[in-house]
Amino acid sequence: MGETAITVPPFDADWFEVQKRKAKAKFEKLDQELNVYRCNSIKESIRRGFLYLGEHHLEMGELSKAYKCASKAIQHCCDKTTMLSAQLTFIKLCIYTQRWSEVISVSEAAIATIESENERSRSLMPYLGKLYAAKGIAYLCEGEFKKSAHAFLKVDIENFLFPENDVLKEKMASKCDAEQLEEISKERKLMEENLIVREILQTYIDCQYKKLFSLLDSIRTHLSIDVYIEPHVNSLYMRIRNRSFAQFLYPYSSVSMQTMASTFDTSVEEIERQLILLIEAGYITDRVIDSIDKYIYMRKPDPRHVLSQKADIQLRKLRRLVETTVIRNLIHRTNIAFKSEEPLMDRRRNHCE
Template identity: 25%
Template sequence: MAADQHILNYFTAMDNQGGIIVRGRTRFERLLLIGQCSVPLCVDALKAAVAEAKRGNDVQRYRDAFECIRVAAPDEPEAKWDEAWVTATEKANKAETHRLESELKGYKNNLVKESIRIGHRDLGEHLESIGDLNGASEAYIKMRPDASTQSHIQDVGKHIISILLQKRDWAAVLANANKVLAISPGSNEQNTEQPYQKMIYGLAQLGEGRYYDAAKSFLEVGDPAGCQAHNDVASPNDVATYGGLLALASMDRLELQTRVLDNASFRNYLELEPHIRKAVSLFVNGRYSACLGILESYRNDYLLDIYLQAHVPAIFSQIRSKCIVQYFVPFSCVTLDSLNAAFAKPGESIEPELINMIKTGALNARINTIDKLLVAVSTNSRAAMQKKALDSARNYEKEVLERIRRMNIAAADLEVKGSKKVVGGGGAGNMPGVGDVWMDETRRQPTSNDTMV
């Protein structure tokens, strides 16, 4: 317990100094992921994960962390099963669950809507803290009938989205964000909720592999001060990393300049991660190998992120493909040696990657294996211009013939003019009545002979 107190004091001091502290249940997820993936940080991360689990009430999380550290470092004190803590925590959890359910039952008997809503919320938060995500989700959903104000509706939505984020149900996250977090334009709450909404949209779109949409969401998060209030979802550093990487993977040079580098609000995030800003600047300025070098030096850090890990290979592959294509654009042919010097790893060749890009259509070129050249497949500009001119001439000739035909039909009085009765005076049968107005179907305008008296 002394070690836990030291950690608490340390983070309190860091928070007082303005440091960004990750709170909530995602802290355990991040520590456990680092413990499972990082060799040098494994033991320290797992020890911290055990301590983090024992500060909460989720016994299953303690079991997960214990199983990992038992295998990785069996001699550590944290690798000894704490049966007393498990028994006491499970007993306390059952007692608290029974108490909250009894209170909620009393609120329902009294028929006080606000008390019922708060009772469901307290029960849901308790079930979420002990790891019963399904039970917590049901409790939060039951809050909806008793939510009477916009803030109550948003509170329900945030609780439900918290559960869905932990389940990684990205489609449901987007659906709930669209339904319950929508705020009418002009509302005073719109700016305060924008950072949270954009982060949620961005994470869900990232989870679904929609990198361009996710990049736009992260670039529109807004004020970092509003983002810090939701560190349990993502920190401002995360927003800078996600937004910059996804923009590099999905946006062209012009969009990177306008949406990222010239974005006044996102510039504040880039100051937290200067290497992202430098990588984007290098890409915009055409220094592709330097850009890729910076990103490669941080690849291991990205692989330890709970949201980004699964997408790092795809994101880096798209960025590399863009760099190679942009590097090749100004030239009709480039030697493979120069491409290897710019993009290949030491001792390796970029030729297999070029072949794959050509097959997928990402690169419009051919490889000359004899001269060791990458040659652009140039289109015949003269033939293309001639084809365009011929197509324009054919379209003009067709339009002229149609106009001449129309003029001849009109001159020969062969037009079929349909008529439609638009105002009725009440004539008998099919005969027009007094005051009936007839409209020409072709011209859609009354003619001089259309009014019958």
């Protein structure tokens, strides 16, 4: 199949110059208004001036200047509502510039402001879902999948235009941590927004690994379109596969690699290679591979070795006790000692005597 040629239109220098002059004139107007607001010393006017100037810089693609304006707008807020609005704008700029640590810190401060209210004001509640979503994205981009899942779990799904995107991020992050599975199944009904995600989660719980990986492959393209989760797709898939291996081996004292190959829909050689990597990485412990018979066994503890380890620990404790006792006696013989001062009541009693 031949590729369709894309014709790039020629550069319009006249249009570019016109837009450049308009942008310059708008900047000068906004900057002049901001200077007037500063002279009047009205905080709300100054905040709006920085906000409008930051929006102009954002339209022009000047992210660093827009970030500075959003940061200064926060410093001139008069009430909690305007503060939260300015913080959301600042968080948006931090996401654009990939300042994930600042996204987390500012979102946590804003969430604390909302939750500190004795009675949560309805006017502030719409901000809460956006703050948790931003926090979840920041943790996701930093590779903190467990914290990301916790943040996405607190998002009110009714506040979003495309809830399936939030569901996908939440489930992909949460499946990397088995502790989240019970919490998700009990507390959330987000799977209703995306049936395939619900099916993936159910197959993972039911240990239907062949179907699980088939479903994961079917949504891989959709996940790769997402700008935030795409860099972590391979890592997430690998973690899910590794956890599936560990989950499969958990109830068995010994199992054939042929059985595993049939369960995971792959070859025996690939199963053996992955098991070796997982054992070397310490992800799977107390397992021994029989490369001849193609079996993997649970390593039985040697009673003598266990007893030797316990004796070694006790010997180290005894040696430490003897050393400290000898040092204490030597210090006492040389009259080197640190004595605490007498209590106040004892000093008064001695003075009276």
